[in-house]
Amino acid sequence: MKARVIVSFKDEVLDPQGLTIKNALHSLGYKFIKDVRQGKVFDIEIDGISVEDARKYLQEIADKVLANPVIEKFHWEIIEK
Amino acid sequence: MKNKKNMKFGVVIFPGSNCDYDTYYVLKEVLNQDTIFLWHKDHDLKGVDAIILPGGFSYGDYLRTGAIAKFSPLMREVKEFALKGGLVLGICNGFQILLEMGLLPGAMLRNKNLKFLCQFVYLRVENPDTPFTKLCKKHQVLKIPIAHFDGNYYAPPEIMEKLKRNNQIVLRYSTSKGEITEEANVNGSMENIAGIINEKGNVMGLMPHPERASEKILGSEDGQYIFKSMINSWIK
Numbered sequence: 188m189k190a191r192v193i194v195s196f197k198d199e200v201l202d203p204q205g206l207t208i209k210n211a212l213h214s215l216g217y218k219f220i221k222d223v224r225q226g227k228v229f230d231i232e233i234d235g236i237s238v239e240d241a242r243k244y245l246q247e248i249a250d251k252v253l254a255n256p257v258i259e260k261f262h263w264e265i266i267e268k
Numbered sequence: 269m270k271n272k273k274n275m276k277f278g279v280v281i282f283p284g285s286n287c288d289y290d291t292y293y294v295l296k297e298v299l300n301q302d303t304i305f306l307w308h309k310d311h312d313l314k315g316v317d318a319i320i321l322p323g324g325f326s327y328g329d330y331l332r333t334g335a336i337a338k339f340s341p342l343m344r345e346v347k348e349f350a351l352k353g354g355l356v357l358g359i360c361n362g363f364q365i366l367l368e369m370g371l372l373p374g375a376m377l378r379n380k381n382l383k384f385l386c387q388f389v390y391l392r393v394e395n396p397d398t399p400f401t402k403l404c405k406k407h408q409v410l411k412i413p414i415a416h417f418d419g420n421y422y423a424p425p426e427i428m429e430k431l432k433r434n435n436q437i438v439l440r441y442s443t444s445k446g447e448i449t450e451e452a453n454v455n456g457s458m459e460n461i462a463g464i465i466n467e468k469g470n471v472m473g474l475m476p477h478p479e480r481a482s483e484k485i486l487g488s489e490d491g492q493y494i495f496k497s498m499i500n501s502w503i504k
Contacts, residue, residue, distance in 0.1 A: 200422060203378050203456075252339075255332055255368065257375040258422055 188233040189267035190245055194254045195226030229253055238268060275502045276302040278316030280346070280362075282337050283308075287323035287359065291479040295320075298482055299495055308340040317502055318355035319346055321362025323415070323477055333376060333418045334364035343369065355399055355498055356471045360416055363463075363473030372466055372473050373431065374423035379416070380456025386415040388487065389454060391462050391476060392442035395435050398465050399501035400472045403493050409446045410439070410490040412476040414454070414462075419475040421457035421464075431464060439463035439474055 196202045202224050209223040233241050245263045254261040277295045281288045288305065296303040304314060313319070327336035337343070343365075350356045350371050358366040366372045379385055388411055393404040404410070423431065431437050440460040441452045453460045455475070463474030478491030 199424075200377065201380075203380055203382055203420075207382060252335070253331070255335070255375050257367075257373075257424070258377065 188238065188241055188265060190231045190233060190241065190263060190265045192229040192231065192245065192249050192253055192261060192263040193226055194229070194249070194259050194261045195224055196258060197260050200258045227253075238265060241265060274300070274302045275317045275499050276304070276315060277318050277320060278304055278306040278313060279320045279322055280306045280308055280342060281322075282324070282326035282340060284326045284328055285322050285324035285361070287361075287477060287479055290477075291320055291322045291359070294479045294482040294491070295495060299492070299499065301495075301499065306342060308337070308342045310342055311345060313342075313345050313349060318357070318498055319349060321346075321356070321358040321365050322479075323360030323362060326361055326365065329361075329418075332368070334361060334366075334368040337361075337365045338368045347371065350466075350471050353468065353470050355502070357400060357494070357498065358471075358473040359477055359479065360414075360419075360475055363475055364418065366471060366473045371471050372464055373427045374421055374464070376418045377420040377422050377456075378418050379420050379454075384415075384417045385419070385454055386413070387454070388413045388481075389462070389476060390442050390444050390446075390452065391439040392446045392448065393438070394440055395438045395465070397435070398438055398469055398472065398497075400465070400494050400497050401438055402501055403497045407446055409442060409444060410476075410493060411444075411488040412478055412481045412491050413488075414476045415480075416455070416475055419455040419457065421455075421459075421461040421475075423458060428458060430467075431461075432459075434467055436465050436467065437461055437463075438465050438472060439476070 439462040481488035481491035
């Protein structure tokens with residue numbers, strides 16, 4: 188089974204790296220770029236548990252380890268069963 | 269426990285700590301305190317009176333600064349020690365670890381200018397009524413260096429309110445004259461925050477490195493105020 192967890196800054200948290208990327212894109216002429224937010228992607232391989240359990244543990248792992256809930260939000264999905 | 273002559277400090281070593289020996293040296297050789305190293309994989313605090321989480325790059329800053337170190341075996345004991353009222357000081361990466369552990373509120377973002385900052389800064393003492401600053405005067409200015417990439421302190425509004433209300437903001441980046449300005453706020457921290465303390469008043473984190481400013485030859489002795497305050501508050 189394969190899962191993907193995406194962690195990104197909460198909307199209210201300033202992301203200086205995303206801002207710098209946006210400015211670079213603007214200087215290259217891509218003026219239509221309104222905003223860039225940088226995040227992290229975790230591709231996780233899972234073995235030996237049910238899909239149901241995987242959902243439970245992914246939520247737990249993302250909240251406890253992969254994201255810092257003070258500044259970050261996360262989204263996960265099972266991409267291959 | 270207080271019939272001993274000296275206070276016993278424990279400096280925790282994580283893989284990637286790099287200010288552990290500087291901190292040990294200042295406590296042991298400059299300030300003549302009993303000081304030992306504590307290995308992050310142990311489960312024994314060896315009877316120390318205070319714990320220091322030193323600066324560095326524990327676990328290479330992988331995932332987030334301090335994020336992996338909080339799962340080190342010894343941190344269970346450190347957390348218990350802190351919850352029982354033991355003195356815990358987190359310097360730089362140590363501060364980041366305390367935030368990740370939830371022993372201090374808030375989180376660190378990358379410096380606003382996206383640069384690693386290694387320079388002397390000035391800090392205004394906002395709260396001298398802590399075991400870590402009790403030898404300072406209110407609004408005294410300290411000169412201590414910083415060396416970090418992620419020191420841009422962030423806290424959601426309700427936590428910031430609480431920090432202010434409880435006087436938990438201990439140190440703020442200032443000018444040499446003690447003015448709190450935007451220019452002095454080198455890393456972009458909210459409210460110019462350089463150091464905070466927990467509500468109970470026994471756990472403090474700061475981004476500047478007092479161990480790098482505890483001898484004249486290094487350009488400043490102001491870092492001694494932090495360590496000497498800890499010693500002083502333990503004796504009394």
